[in-house]
Amino acid sequence: MKFLQESDLPAFLEHLSAEANVIAPTDVEGLVQFRPWTAGTDVELDTLLSRQSAKEFIFPQWEPFLKYRYLMVCDAKRPGTAEEAKLELRLTDEGEGGGEVVAVSDPPAHELVMVGAEDSATPQVIFGLRPCDARGFVQMDRVFGGYGGFYFDPYYNSRRSLATLLVVTCHQPRSTCFCRGVGGGPAGSEGADALFTRIPDGFVAKALTTKGAKALEFPGFVDASEAAAHAAEEAKAAAEEMVSVPFELEGLREALRASFESVDWRELSRRCISCGTCTYVCPNCYCFNVTDEAVETQGERLRCWDNCFNPSYTLEASGHNPRDVKSNRFRNRFNHKFWYYPEKYDSLLCSGCGRCITYCPTRIDIREVLGVMGSGVAESDAAPSGRSESAAVGEAAVGEAAVGEAALGEKAAGDGEESA
Amino acid sequence: MSDRQEIIRELAREALAEGRVDYFLGWGQGYDASQNIPVFVREVTDVDRLQWNPLCHHNLTVFLKRKMPDPPDARIGVCVKGCDSRTLVALLQEGLVDRDRLYIVGVPCDGVVDRRKIDREFTGEVIGIEFTGDKVLARTAQGDSKEFDRTSLLLDQCGGCHYPNPRVADDIAGDTVPEPEGEPQWPSLAEFEALSPGDKAATLAAAFSTCIRCFACIHVCPVCYCWDQCVNRSRTPALVSQRVEKGENLMFQLVHMFHVAGRCPSCGACDRACPVEIPLYLLHEKMNKELYDMLRFEAGVDLEGKPVLQAFSLDDPFGEG
Numbered sequence: 073m074k075f076l077q078e079s080d081l082p083a084f085l086e087h088l089s090a091e092a093n094v095i096a097p098t099d100v101e102g103l104v105q106f107r108p109w110t111a112g113t114d115v116e117l118d119t120l121l122s123r124q125s126a127k128e129f130i131f132p133q134w135e136p137f138l139k140y141r142y143l144m145v146c147d148a149k150r151p152g153t154a155e156e157a158k159l160e161l162r163l164t165d166e167g168e169g170g171g172e173v174v175a176v177s178d179p180p181a182h183e184l185v186m187v188g189a190e191d192s193a194t195p196q197v198i199f200g201l202r203p204c205d206a207r208g209f210v211q212m213d214r215v216f217g218g219y220g221g222f223y224f225d226p227y228y229n230s231r232r233s234l235a236t237l238l239v240v241t242c243h244q245p246r247s248t249c250f251c252r253g254v255g256g257g258p259a260g261s262e263g264a265d266a267l268f269t270r271i272p273d274g275f276v277a278k279a280l281t282t283k284g285a286k287a288l289e290f291p292g293f294v295d296a297s298e299a300a301a302h303a304a305e306e307a308k309a310a311a312e313e314m315v316s317v318p319f320e321l322e323g324l325r326e327a328l329r330a331s332f333e334s335v336d337w338r339e340l341s342r343r344c345i346s347c348g349t350c351t352y353v354c355p356n357c358y359c360f361n362v363t364d365e366a367v368e369t370q371g372e373r374l375r376c377w378d379n380c381f382n383p384s385y386t387l388e389a390s391g392h393n394p395r396d397v398k399s400n401r402f403r404n405r406f407n408h409k410f411w412y413y414p415e416k417y418d419s420l421l422c423s424g425c426g427r428c429i430t431y432c433p434t435r436i437d438i439r440e441v442l443g444v445m446g447s448g449v450a451e452s453d454a455a456p457s458g459r460s461e462s463a464a465v466g467e468a469a470v471g472e473a474a475v476g477e478a479a480l481g482e483k484a485a486g487d488g489e490e491s492a
Numbered sequence: 493m494s495d496r497q498e499i500i501r502e503l504a505r506e507a508l509a510e511g512r513v514d515y516f517l518g519w520g521q522g523y524d525a526s527q528n529i530p531v532f533v534r535e536v537t538d539v540d541r542l543q544w545n546p547l548c549h550h551n552l553t554v555f556l557k558r559k560m561p562d563p564p565d566a567r568i569g570v571c572v573k574g575c576d577s578r579t580l581v582a583l584l585q586e587g588l589v590d591r592d593r594l595y596i597v598g599v600p601c602d603g604v605v606d607r608r609k610i611d612r613e614f615t616g617e618v619i620g621i622e623f624t625g626d627k628v629l630a631r632t633a634q635g636d637s638k639e640f641d642r643t644s645l646l647l648d649q650c651g652g653c654h655y656p657n658p659r660v661a662d663d664i665a666g667d668t669v670p671e672p673e674g675e676p677q678w679p680s681l682a683e684f685e686a687l688s689p690g691d692k693a694a695t696l697a698a699a700f701s702t703c704i705r706c707f708a709c710i711h712v713c714p715v716c717y718c719w720d721q722c723v724n725r726s727r728t729p730a731l732v733s734q735r736v737e738k739g740e741n742l743m744f745q746l747v748h749m750f751h752v753a754g755r756c757p758s759c760g761a762c763d764r765a766c767p768v769e770i771p772l773y774l775l776h777e778k779m780n781k782e783l784y785d786m787l788r789f790e791a792g793v794d795l796e797g798k799p800v801l802q803a804f805s806l807d808d809p810f811g812e813g
Contacts, residue, residue, distance in 0.1 A: 102612060103702065103769055118615060123768055124704065133704065133736045246617050247524060247633055338562055343530045345554060347711035349767050352704045363727055363734055376734040382707075383720035393720075399562075433708050433765035434550070435522040435529050 073304075074288055075296040077274045085199060086111055087290045092195035092236070095129050097122045106198065117200055117270065120246055121425060125205040125355035126198045130231045131212060134376040135192060137227075137362070139185045141370040189226035196231070197287060199238040204251050206239045206263035207423035208355025214417045215358055227375070236283045239264035240275075243307065245314045248426030250439055253317040256423055259308035269304040276304035318439035321420075327445040328411040332403070340441055341402035343434040348379035350405070350428035350436070356421045359385075380404050406441055496599060497544035499665040500571060503597050504539045507569045513595050516569035517555055519548035525620040526607070526630070530555065542571075544665070545623050546605040546642060551576045551714055551761040556589050558717040567593045571665075573601040575649075577658035578757035578792030579714040584660070585798055586755070588717070598661025600669045603643070603650040608769065610645060613638060648680040649760045649773055659793055676790065678781045684774060696742055702768045703741035705734075709762035709772055710748055715755040723747060749775045753783065754799035757791045 076084060085094050089109070096109040099116040106126040109115065213232065216225035242249070242258035251257055261267045266284030268275040276296050279285035296304075351357040361378035365371055378385060381402070386395045395401050413421035422438070429437050504516040520531030520541045528547040533539055553576050554560065561568060572580055577598060583589040605628065611618055616632035623629075628645055631637035654676045657668045687695060710716045710724070724732045724744045732747060733740045748762075756776050763773035783789045786809060789800040797803075 100702075105702070105768075134734055244616070244634065247619055339532075342532045342562070343555075345708070345711040345765075347706055347708035347765070349706040349708045349765075352706045353767055361734075363730075365730055365733055365735075374734055376736070377705075379706075382725070384725060387720060398559075429523065431767035433712050435527050437523050440523075 073296040074293040080292040095198045189230040193230035195234045197236045203260035204423035204425040210263040248429045251424035254424040258311035271303040319442040337399040337403045341399045351379035353427040496666045513569040518542040518571045553714040569595040574655040575759035581792035582755035598658025603646040700741040701738040708765040712765040754801040
């Protein structure tokens with residue numbers, strides 16, 4: 073257990089910045105976000121949660137995979153260009169199924185530059201994350217990190233492996249915090265390389281990994297006194313007390329499965345406006361899209377964040393959209409976090425930060441939605457099973473507050489929600 | 493205020509009891525006493541969930557726009573303030589909402605309190621806000637509390653509001669409020685308009701550098717209804733890049749501004765939905781000022797009118813002027 077004087081924090085970050093980019097929560101005109109730290113910038117730790125987690129520093133909102141440029145342009149209005157490009161169509165060697173027509177150009181008609189994963193990977197130290205933010209990275213690691221051998225994302229991992237997460241335990245959890253409800257806590261250490269706890273005159277810090285130990289080699293750290301260590305433990309216990317457990321985790325996965333059609337998702341999602349705020353402020357959400365963007369003869373292949381509330385998120389090229397209505401998209405968010413992901417990775421895709429509640433334009437409350445599931449919803453007779461996801465959910469004649477009570481009234485199903 | 497609340501509840505109760513509406517859309521309390529949310533009431537026994545107080549900022553007509561009513565042919569009771577009613581008028585002008593399926597309760601408005609102004613007064617988490625006369629008492633989870641004058645907390649746009657009374661309604665919740673006379677004023681723009689062109693560009697660039705493209709602003713906008721056909725997301729054509737950076741973010745917002753011009757009364761719903769607090773309202777306010785200065789046009793004030801960009805008149809000014 074080490075101790076760092078509060079006044080030595082800038083020197084500590086300065087020390088770290090010799091070998092890595094330092095990222096810390098900063099207050100820019102009242103908006104607290106993780107930003108690159110430079111000497112002289114105040115680290116804002118009084119605000120419990122930044123607007124977004126530090127997710128974007130490991131999984132940026134957009135990044136290029138490759139860049140391309142056409143070297144030869146066939147332009148009917150510019151004589152000679154077609155000849156220059158020497159484009160030909162050739163038939164490849166005939167195989168069993170016949171040959172294939174390919175365009176061959178000599179000299180090459182285009183240039184492709186792959187953006188290597190290592191190109192964007194620089195060592196980073198992220199200071200001031202909360203335990204829920206760090207847990208978010210652990211959940212994303214499972215997806216991007218080749219867990220189960222499906223897929224290894226070199227772009228994510230090149231940044232992740234070079235990042236050191238210095239987590240600061242929570243001092244005054246918000247009313248919307250529910251980390252304890254999802255298996256974490258305001259002093260949780262999952263994903264952290266070192267855990268810092270604020271006490272009146274500084275930080276009590278504990279290294280949890282070799283990366284964390286290396287960060288704590290800064291000479292400003294001294295061995296924590298017994299009193300300091302005790303104060304830190306008290307601060308952690310006090311924070312722990314303040315976080316409520318709003319819903320029952322046990323049996324939740326099964327409850328969600330049972331309520332796929334029996335719970336009135338249309339009623340639960342009424343006030344949702346189908347934007348992506350909840351997913352973009354979430355430390356766990358990782359969905360992305362890949363798109364080519366071209367300007368004249370050159371372009372880029374970009375990966376950019378996407379979200380499951382986006383009406384075109386599941387839109388197929390045929391025009392069919394398996395989640396074509398808002399309530400289906402809404403249901404997916406909760407099912408993904410508490411059923412599908414857990415089924416695959418044996419962990420939840422939620423660390424209980426509560427940002428999705430606080431920043432939802434209509435304050436949709438994940439605790440309330442899951443509480444409905446956990447309240448022992450009986451399968452409604454009105455809900456036929458085995459329907460496609462885009463089938464309209466049987467509508468129960470109940471107000472929002474009463475949704476999920478076992479004795480749901482029935483109303484004619486099939487007054488279909490218009491697709492959007 | 494509480495009188496209006498009682499009237500809203502009574503009107504909702506009657507409409508539901510008589511089967512005139514499938515559900516009634518109003519405002520209610522969110523997860524604590526400092527939060528306000530849209531509330532959908534389907535049962536007479538639930539009408540007491542409806543509230544009216546200066547936190548009722550939501551423009552509920554967003555739930556009437558294309559693809560929102562559920563089921564699509566629902567008969568809906570809806571509460572509108574002055575600014576909300578103007579977006580409803582815009583939707584009606586375009587024939588996008590079936591007037592016959594609406595029961596509109598107009599709520600004369602004394603101004604809406606800016607929740608963020610209250611948040612900025614405290615370091616802790618505000619969990620309770622109470623209104624007594626013109627006083628506002630806010631308290632935090634940590635036990636701090638402060639009293640404010642309601643007028644000091646109003647949204648900036650309320651200062652320039654010309655139409656606090658609903659422009660369309662079947663019933664009115666209480667007496668109308670006095671409407672300001674004279675030309676519309678744009679007090680919130682004064683600071684921006686005084687800047688040099690360079691400073692304006694810098695101000696916009698800084699404001700839009702924080703955008704996270706969550707699209708809350710366009711989804712919460714009642715007169716922005718293209719959904720999956722939105723040009724800001726479209727790949728074919730790819731007019732707005734998916735690169736989330738200040739220039740492209742500004743481009744995205746300018747597209748929104750132009751697309752809702754003539755239908756947007758600058759109600760500020762976009763602004764309040766923004767999780768990173770970009771002052772989006774100012775863009776729309778600026779457009780409205782231009783429209784007024786050039787064409788003497790105000791969005792959504794007249795059911796018989798047309799959105800300005802859908803109307804052509806030989807008297808329209810051309811070029812400067």
